[in-house]
Structures are given as C-alpha cells and as structure tokens.
Amino acid sequence: MNFSKPILGGLLAMLLALNACSPSNEKVEPANKAKPLPIASSVSQQAASLQNGLTSHFRQWLNSNGYGSYDFARLGLTGGSYGGKQSNSDAVNNEPVIFIHGNSDKAFGSASGQTGWTSSISYFLQNGYKQSEVYAITWGPASASLAAQQYHSKPYIERIRAFIQAVKAYTGKNKVDVVAHSMGVTLCRKAIKGGSGSDLLNGGSYNLGGSLTNSVDTFVGIAGANWGLTNCISLAATPTCGSTNGFYPGAYATFFGPVGLSNILSDLNSSSGYEGRYVYSIWSSADQVVGYGCIVWGRNTCKVPGQDGQKSFSTLGHFGAKDNTAYYQLRMVKHHRTN
Numbered sequence: 001m002n003f004s005k006p007i008l009g010g011l012l013a014m015l016l017a018l019n020a021c022s023p024s025n026e027k028v029e030p031a032n033k034a035k036p037l038p039i040a041s042s043v044s045q046q047a048a049s050l051q052n053g054l055t056s057h058f059r060q061w062l063n064s065n066g067y068g069s070y071d072f073a074r075l076g077l078t079g080g081s082y083g084g085k086q087s088n089s090d091a092v093n094n095e096p097v098i099f100i101h102g103n104s105d106k107a108f109g110s111a112s113g114q115t116g117w118t119s120s121i122s123y124f125l126q127n128g129y130k131q132s133e134v135y136a137i138t139w140g141p142a143s144a145s146l147a148a149q150q151y152h153s154k155p156y157i158e159r160i161r162a163f164i165q166a167v168k169a170y171t172g173k174n175k176v177d178v179v180a181h182s183m184g185v186t187l188c189r190k191a192i193k194g195g196s197g198s199d200l201l202n203g204g205s206y207n208l209g210g211s212l213t214n215s216v217d218t219f220v221g222i223a224g225a226n227w228g229l230t231n232c233i234s235l236a237a238t239p240t241c242g243s244t245n246g247f248y249p250g251a252y253a254t255f256f257g258p259v260g261l262s263n264i265l266s267d268l269n270s271s272s273g274y275e276g277r278y279v280y281s282i283w284s285s286a287d288q289v290v291g292y293g294c295i296v297w298g299r300n301t302c303k304v305p306g307q308d309g310q311k312s313f314s315t316l317g318h319f320g321a322k323d324n325t326a327y328y329q330l331r332m333v334k335h336h337r338t339n
Helices: 004-020 043-051 056-064 117-123 144-149 153-170 181-191 263-268 326-335
Strands: 080-082 097-100 107-110 114-116 134-137 176-181 196-199 204-207 216-222 251-252 255-257 278-284 309-313
Touching: 043 107, 043 117, 043 176, 056 153, 097 117, 097 153, 097 181, 107 117, 117 134, 117 326, 134 153, 153 176, 153 181, 153 196, 176 181, 176 326, 181 216, 181 263, 196 263, 216 326, 278 326, 309 326
Parallel strands: 097 134, 097 176, 176 216, 216 278, 278 309
Antiparallel strands: 080 134, 107 114, 196 204, 251 255
C-alpha cells in the first residue's frame, strides 16, 4: 500500500492547523505607525454582534435572480456569510466591499484560525459603511482538518466569481472592491481573470468567460501565495500543493532559475493588472504559513504581480496580517492609499 499521500496530506493539514491555532492578536509594530482598531471588545464579542447570514432581502434577490443554487448564505454554518440590504429603501452609498477568506477559514467568527473577517467587518461598520455595503461568504468546508484537500477547484472559483457578479448586480453599483486573504487571493485572481482552466476532479476543462476587471475598482491581496509555497516543494502529492491547481512553486534549475510553477499560478502570473483598477497587497515577513520573508525561489510570493502599492510588516503572522490591518484595508479600497 502507498501511504505517502495520506501521510503528506496529514503533515500539511497539521501544519495549517497548528498555524491556524496561532494567536492572531499580534501587535502591529510602532515603526509602521499603524492605526489600531478603535474596538475595545474581544473578537468573540465582535463576532457575536454581527448578524449571522445574508439578510433575507438579499437571499430573496439571489433566489429570484438565478443564484439560489450556490447557497451563498450557508445558514447552517455560524458565521457562514454576511451582508445585504434590509429593504429596497436601504441605499448603497459606498462601493460594496467583498471579503474572501483563506483555506479552512470562513466569513467571520472568533475561533483561532477561523476569525474570518470579524475585525475588518466591525471596523468598516464603525467607519462609514453599512451592512448593505460589506459582504462575505464561506467558499470551503471551514475545517482545518481538511485544509490539505483544498485547491483552486472549478467549483470554488465559479462560486467566488458568481458572488462578485451577484453583489455588483444586487447593489446596482458600477464597481465593487475585493479584499482577499491567503488562498482566497489566488482564487479571486482566477475568478476575476476568467478564461480557461482544467480541473480533472470536476469535469476536466472549463471556461469561465471574460474577465471581471471592469467590475472591480480595488483588489487587495493579503498574505497570498502568488508564486507558490516553499512547504509545497515536499508536499506536491497533496491537492493544496499540486502542480496543476495547487501551490507547487516549481524547482530551481541551475542557469535557468525556477521552473515548473503550478499550472494555475503560471496562468495567473502570465499577465498582470487584471484584478482591478487598483491592486494592492498586505503582507508580513514574519508570516509563518507562507514562509518567513515571503520569499519563494528568490521572489516575494505575497506581492501581487503588477501591484500599485503595498503595506508590509515584520512582526505580524499569517492571520494577524488580516485581523490587524483593517485600517489599511479601508484606506486602500476607499482612498486608494497605503498609509
């Protein structure tokens, strides 16, 4: 019997689970003059204050406009989704912001590794945004034990793409903003880029259609792995690290440099600037999941190729780069500034 795949899968799941359990309450370094969240309550209190699930108004609209089969609300999962109007008279003034989580996370919550966008949503709501202008869904199983089995699958990409299109149509705005974390970064990049792909576990070749570039004003990628993960060099047998739709970073060939980057990442990085009108990244050189320094074969994997700007830290961990940077997230999407 071949035990290599379950063993490797278990190792990756254990790595991600351990990192998921790492506290995300790191303090932002004073040198960066980060603006602290003006929220005295704990993450659990913040999560408890958010309305669970999409509003009934939004759910009714989704069902009436061909999106019902996606079950974006995930009402059976606490913290499975967020956002929507209360009624037809609920005006949408700000550009809607769509938050997309990373591997094994969910829309919002308070458990270690599953805080989702609790801090960001709370901060945006306290700084001029309404529930009808802030959106989040859960694209995966929300389970750290299944982390090694998640990859850039056709269903996940189509789900995220459909939600972006749905929020834009529902709110009636010309553009939306997208803020993504970890694996959500690369899933969103493909969802927005569109075009062809291949997923043998879900029917083989597919085509998403044209790009959504003109529908996105600002794209913010937080702690993404745009050039793969160093951990995946030895874990290529797992779906998450696979050479087709995973984070396999390739191998280093003398005189040639990195070769063999996974198909999905090669496709994403074959062009740039398609993620939106403005493209930013937020990352930390102390990221324990992506890898310290964010360096993979000499390249910074956390930067989005062709980005317009970034905010970097040297003390925040993988989840802290998301949970403790809401100030910068808002500055980027609303003011197109990184300070």
